[in-house]
Each structure stands twice: as C-alpha cells, then as structure tokens.
Amino acid sequence: MGRPPCCDKIGVKKGPWTPEEDIILVSYIQDHGPGNWRSVPTNTGLLRCSKSCRLRWTNYLRPGIKRGNFTDLEEKMIIHLQALLGNRWAAIASYLPQRTDNDIKNYWNTHLKKKLRKLQTGVDGHNQDVLSASQVSKGQWERRLQTDIHMAKQALCEALSLDKTSSLPAGLKPNTTNIYPPYTAPSQGSTYASSAENISRLLEKWIKNPSKKPQKNSDSFNNAVATTGSNCSEGAASTTTPEGFDSLFSFNSSNSDASQSMSLDETMTTATANLTPETSLFQDESKPTSETNQVPLTLLEKWLFDDGAVQGNEDLINMSLEDSAALF
DNA sequence: AATTCGGGCAACCGCATCTCC
DNA sequence: TGGAGATGCGGTTGCCCGAAT
Numbered sequence: 156m157g158r159p160p161c162c163d164k165i166g167v168k169k170g171p172w173t174p175e176e177d178i179i180l181v182s183y184i185q186d187h188g189p190g191n192w193r194s195v196p197t198n199t200g201l202l203r204c205s206k207s208c209r210l211r212w213t214n215y216l217r218p219g220i221k222r223g224n225f226t227d228l229e230e231k232m233i234i235h236l237q238a239l240l241g242n243r244w245a246a247i248a249s250y251l252p253q254r255t256d257n258d259i260k261n262y263w264n265t266h267l268k269k270k271l272r273k274l275q276t277g278v279d280g281h282n283q284d285v286l287s288a289s290q291v292s293k294g295q296w297e298r299r300l301q302t303d304i305h306m307a308k309q310a311l312c313e314a315l316s317l318d319k320t321s322s323l324p325a326g327l328k329p330n331t332t333n334i335y336p337p338y339t340a341p342s343q344g345s346t347y348a349s350s351a352e353n354i355s356r357l358l359e360k361w362i363k364n365p366s367k368k369p370q371k372n373s374d375s376f377n378n379a380v381a382t383t384g385s386n387c388s389e390g391a392a393s394t395t396t397p398e399g400f401d402s403l404f405s406f407n408s409s410n411s412d413a414s415q416s417m418s419l420d421e422t423m424t425t426a427t428a429n430l431t432p433e434t435s436l437f438q439d440e441s442k443p444t445s446e447t448n449q450v451p452l453t454l455l456e457k458w459l460f461d462d463g464a465v466q467g468n469e470d471l472i473n474m475s476l477e478d479s480a481a482l483f
Numbered sequence: 484a485a486t487t488c489g490g491g492c493a494a495c496c497g498c499a500t501c502t503c504c
Numbered sequence: 505t506g507g508a509g510a511t512g513c514g515g516t517t518g519c520c521c522g523a524a525t
Contacts, residue, residue, distance in 0.1 A: 171493070171519085193510065209511075210494065245513060257493075260514075265491055487525075493518095500512070 168202040172211050176201055180208055181216055189217075214257045221253030225262055233259055234267060 172180075183199045189212055192205035201208065214220075225233070229251055236247040244256035244263075251259065 169495070191510090204495095205510080206496090206512095207494075213512095214493075242514065256513075261492055264515095488523085490523100491521090493520100495517075496515085498513090500510100502508100502510075504508090
C-alpha cells in the first residue's frame with residue numbers, strides 16, 4: 156500500500172519549531188549546505204523528520220525570504236500568474252524570488268480569492284482586467300490564442316537561437332535553470348548565518364525575551380539573522396562583502412514600500428540586480444526547475460509584466476500552461 | 484473580563500516526480 | 505530497466521491571535 160509516511164516514527168516531533176531547533180538547523184546548514192535532508196535529523200539530533208526540516212528551511216529560515224505585506228505589484232503578478240498557471244504555486248513563486256510557494260498559496264487562499272470574488276460579484280466586470288478574462292467566450296480566445304501561440308513559438312525559437320542571456324531581463328526569468336553556483340560549504344557558509352558566535356548571541360537574545368512565543372521568535376530570528384548578517388564584519392569572519400549581505404537580505408518587509416513606488420520595469424530591474432549568486436543560492440533551494448521551462452517566456456513575460464497589455468491580452472490569461480506547452 | 488468567532492499562517496500529509504543503484 | 509528511496513509540490517489542518525459581542 157505504498158510507502159509509509161516518513162513521519163510515522165515514534166519520537167518524531169511535530170508542531171511549531173522552537174528557536175533552539177531553528178538555530179540547530181541553521182547552523183547545520185551553515186556548515187553543510189542545504190540538501191541531503193534525510194541526514195539532517197540524524198546529524199543534528201533534531202527530533203524532526205527530514206521533510207519537516209526541509210520545509211522549515213525553505214519556508215522560513217532560508218535567507219532572502221521577504222515576509223510581510225504583499226505589494227500591489229506582487230499581488231497583481233500572483234493574480235495573473237494564477238490565472239495563467241493555475242494552482243502551481245511553486246511555478247508562481249519562481250517569478251517572485253523573495254516569496255515562498257507556501258506564502259503565495261496562503262496569500263491567495265486568504266486574501267486574493269476573496270478579493271477577486273468580491274470584485275466579481277460587485278463590479279460589472281469591464282474594468283476587471285483579470286476577471287473579465289473568464290468572460291471571454293472560448294471560441295474567441297481560442298482563435299486569438301492560436302495566433303498568440305504561433306507568435307510565442309516564433310519568439311521562443313528566436314530567443315533560443317540568440318544569446319540566451321540577452322533576450323530577457325533576468326529578473327523576469329523564473330528560476331528554472333541552474334544559474335546558481337553549487338553550494339560550497341566553507342566559503343558560502345557565512346551567508347546562512349553569520350557565525351556560531353552570532354547564533355549564540357541570538358540565543359541570548361531569546362533568553363532575554365522569554366515573553367515572545369516561539370513562532371514569533373522565529374520570525375525575529377529571521378530578522379536577527381539578517382541583521383547579524385549585515386553586521387558580520389564586527390565579529391565573525393566572513394568572505395561575503397557587506398554588499399553581498401545587503402543583496403542577500405535585502406528582501407525584507409521594508410522593501411515593499413520602496414518597490415510599490417517603482418514602475419514595473421524598475422522593480423524588475425531591481426529584482427534582477429538583487430539576484431546575486433549568493434542570493435540565488437538560497438532561492439534555488441525551493442524553486443522549481445522544470446515546469447515553467449515549457450512556457451514561451453519571452454512573449455508571455457512581456458505580456459505578464461506589461462501593464463498596458465493586461466487588457467489587450469486578457470484572453471491569454473485563460474490559457475493554461477498545459478495548453479501552451481502542448482502546442483510546442 | 485470572559486467568551487466566541489473568524490482570519491491568517493505555519494506545518495503536516497500524501498501523492499507525484501526525480502534520482503540513484 | 506525496474507525498484508527503492510529522496511525530494512518536491514499542492515491541499516489541508518490546526519493553532520494562535522485579535523476583533524466582536
């Protein structure tokens with residue numbers, strides 16, 4: 156009857172992670188790099204299953220994760236991408252490097268679903284760029300889709316025959332290819348957490364503030380890691396430049412305000428600039444690498460990030476990834 | 484002040500896919 | 505090439521917290 160669940164073992168702890176567990180996990184990953192999750196519980200002594208460790212890392216502890224409010228831009232992107240890709244949260248998350256699939260999924264389920272439903276029922280539909288897509292008759296959009304697909308196919312062929320790096324702003328690319336360097340523990344380790352010293356400092360911090368609950372502490376831990384990372388030159392030996400840390404940890408919630416005032420292009424350019432190898436190293440951990448490869452990215456992304464094109468291409472929104480992929 | 488209720492989110496579960504032997 | 509194990513992914517659950525009563 157299939158494989159038994161990995162977490163059936165007696166003695167495997169479930170539920171919220173404690174700050175201490177977080178530290179153990181982070182320091183282990185600092186030394187060994189993410190991956191080989193099977194061995195993590197054994198080597199760290201954590202009473203967690205490997206899955207749990209991986210999830211905790213990818214959804215919470217991994218540096219570069221942006222937490223807090225979603226910007227209008229992000230919201231819009233999620234709506235469009237969801238319309239296009241469906242509930243493929245990992246694929247959607249690949250377009251939002253600072254967000255985890257879990258975050259996006261939760262945001263969709265708790266906020267956007269409601270928002271869209273509200274708009275759908277409350278408005279005539281003409282000014283609802285995304286919702287109106289579903290109102291386009293199938294015959295209509297199928298015809299236009301065929302044209303679009305043909306154009307996309309051509310664009311893709313051209314893009315593939317040209318320099319692969321030049322046709323698209325990197326920030327617009329999902330993390331579908333392994334553009335990240337492989338993990339090398341000794342030199343990159345400092346980017347996970349600044350040092351064991353810093354981790355112990357964090358522990359002290361928690362001990363001093365016992366009133367906070369573990370989950371919230373974990374959140375502060377994330378920030379604390381970022382903070383200590385930025386200030387690592389104080390104590391910990393680090394091979395990463397302050398700029399590197401800046402880019403690595405720049406996706407905090409305070410960033411959202413700034414990005415909101417940016418134009419779409421500016422924001423994406425900024426995101427591109429922030430995709431340093433160090434940053435990407437972590438993003439690679441939770442980002443899918445296969446699914447979105449099939450999308451005719453050039454045209455699709457142009458459409459996706461072109462504000463003015465939203466209305467004009469709304470019928471394309473109804474196209475599923477399978478539909479488009481099948482045509483290639 | 485106590486209780487209820489609903490929203491938000493972290494984590495779990497199980498299936499799918501990938502990788503390795 | 506097939507099977508077993510590892511990892512990825514999406515759906516769902518359950519807990520926590522704040523607002524309402």
